[in-house]
Amino acid sequence: MQLAANDQQPHANERWQKVLQWFAWARQQEVLGKDSVELVPAFISCFIDDFPMLSLAGFGRAVLAIFTSLLDVLGLDPQMKKCLPEGDFSQQGVVMGVYV
Amino acid sequence: MICGNLDLLWQHVRPVCTARPTHINQLVAPGLEQKVLDVMRDEKRRFEQIKAGQRPTVGVPDLVVEQPIPDPRLRNAYWYLGDYNVTKNMDDIKTVQEMDRPPATVNVAWVARLALASHDRQVAGMLVDGVDPGNERQPPVVVCHNHASSLLAHRLVNKCHHEENAAGRNTFWRPEVKVWQDLAHKTGGKVIWDASTSARKVVNYVPFICTPLGAVPKKLADGTIDPDNCRPTSDFSWPVPSVPLAAFVTAPNDLISLDDLPPFRWFSLREFFEQVHYLNQFGVELELSKFDLARYYRAFRMLANAIPSHMQLWLDEESPFLIADWRMMFGCRAAANFASRASVFICWLVRFAIEHI
Numbered sequence: 149m150q151l152a153a154n155d156q157q158p159h160a161n162e163r164w165q166k167v168l169q170w171f172a173w174a175r176q177q178e179v180l181g182k183d184s185v186e187l188v189p190a191f192i193s194c195f196i197d198d199f200p201m202l203s204l205a206g207f208g209r210a211v212l213a214i215f216t217s218l219l220d221v222l223g224l225d226p227q228m229k230k231c232l233p234e235g236d237f238s239q240q241g242v243v244m245g246v247y248v
Numbered sequence: 249m250i251c252g253n254l255d256l257l258w259q260h261v262r263p264v265c266t267a268r269p270t271h272i273n274q275l276v277a278p279g280l281e282q283k284v285l286d287v288m289r290d291e292k293r294r295f296e297q298i299k300a301g302q303r304p305t306v307g308v309p310d311l312v313v314e315q316p317i318p319d320p321r322l323r324n325a326y327w328y329l330g331d332y333n334v335t336k337n338m339d340d341i342k343t344v345q346e347m348d349r350p351p352a353t354v355n356v357a358w359v360a361r362l363a364l365a366s367h368d369r370q371v372a373g374m375l376v377d378g379v380d381p382g383n384e385r386q387p388p389v390v391v392c393h394n395h396a397s398s399l400l401a402h403r404l405v406n407k408c409h410h411e412e413n414a415a416g417r418n419t420f421w422r423p424e425v426k427v428w429q430d431l432a433h434k435t436g437g438k439v440i441w442d443a444s445t446s447a448r449k450v451v452n453y454v455p456f457i458c459t460p461l462g463a464v465p466k467k468l469a470d471g472t473i474d475p476d477n478c479r480p481t482s483d484f485s486w487p488v489p490s491v492p493l494a495a496f497v498t499a500p501n502d503l504i505s506l507d508d509l510p511p512f513r514w515f516s517l518r519e520f521f522e523q524v525h526y527l528n529q530f531g532v533e534l535e536l537s538k539f540d541l542a543r544y545y546r547a548f549r550m551l552a553n554a555i556p557s558h559m560q561l562w563l564d565e566e567s568p569f570l571i572a573d574w575r576m577m578f579g580c581r582a583a584a585n586f587a588s589r590a591s592v593f594i595c596w597l598v599r600f601a602i603e604h605i
Contacts, residue, residue, distance in 0.1 A: 194591035197544035206536035214601045223355030227542035
């Protein structure tokens with residue numbers, strides 16, 4: 149709820165309404181003992197030193213905060229020069245129709 | 249023994265030899281250097297002809313070194329010449345297990361503490377201080393090999409090699425090295441190449457084994473890869489089809505404790521994209537981000553018993569050169585395997601944190 153309250157992005161209310169409804173529906177299915185897909189707010193994958201992350205809009209900053217905190221604790225540095233130019237997120241985001 | 253490479257591997261698995269060379273001729277067969285240089289010089293001539301737009305007339309024979317160490321007492325180990333190249337002091341020659349291994353730059357205490365609670369506890373010991381396994385002179389020997397990845401990622405490999413060369417972290421050998429030394433007395437004492445000051449060191453690794461067992465396609469002068477034009481390399485990945493390598497050495501993944509391993513499924517990039525489209529259809533808005541870690545392989549401590557499974561003859565704009573990078577060597581180093589496991593460990597921690605916060 150704190151994330152939702154702090155979200156200043158356009159159409160944040162509608163977006164969070166949908167996400168919360170979705171989570172409520174999933175919890176109801178679980179209570180009824182029905183099989184349903186587990187709702188995960190964020191998914192992080194890895195390929196050696198690359199970590200692509202996909203998250204429901206609004207959760208991304210919190211997940212990135214956890215991830216970067218872990219890197220800090222473990223003593224690993226992100227390679228910032230590669231994040232934007234080689235990741236080419238603007239292109240991938242446009243192709244997939246997601247926020248970047 | 250079934251084949252030469254397996255024989256060498258088997259010798260490496262056995263305890264490292266206690267004998268010490270007293271003369272370089274015990275370690276490096278006389279004439280071997282010249283043999284390698286001759287092949288590289290022919291390769292360079294061929295390269296220059298291609299660069300000039302001519303059809304190459306030089307035929308370059310496969311380089312096969314069946315037994316590079318003349319003294320049978322010293323064949324039980326891989327030898328690292330290191331500072332000997334400059335000092336010519338035999339005491340500077342070490343076995344691979346005795347090579348300097350810089351300490352990990354990761355936060356050793358935290359990696360160990362968190363990894364001990366994860367499914368892959370051995371990552372902590374192996375990556376931060378090499379305690380167990382892979383400590384000094386202790387089995388198992390770890391071999392990791394993948395030709396395909398170095399080929400598919402050839403642009404990245406080439407770029408990495410250039411960066412590593414520029415930083416002086418690679419060891420490599422050009423055909424000019426000997427030529428420049430020979431020419432020094434003809435140029436009025438002007439030393440054209442000096443090992444003590446050059447960032448580009450001569451190869452300090454014997455035995456260099458190039459056998460017809462494996463092959464990597466060549467990079468042509470115009471930067472393209474010719475898949476039908478291969479160079480021979482040593483390849484320990486499959487001695488013969490009926491004898492799995494795992495019978496003789498330990499694969500890195502064998503070190504994961506299966507008792508604590510959580511079930512997981514490989515999630516392909518294609519599925520990753522499909523998930524995005526799938527969720528979008530439901531009207532769920534998504535965010536995408538990506539992190540790339542800096543100097544990841546070098547953040548960990550190198551395994552004492554990990555060995556590169558081949559050396560590569562690589563081409564750049566100057567000439568061909570032999571290259572061996574003990575810390576990285578994309579596609580054939582255990583580092584990639586262990587770094588991947590460390591990444592799985594990091595993802596596991598993120599998931600753990602998301603579920604518990």
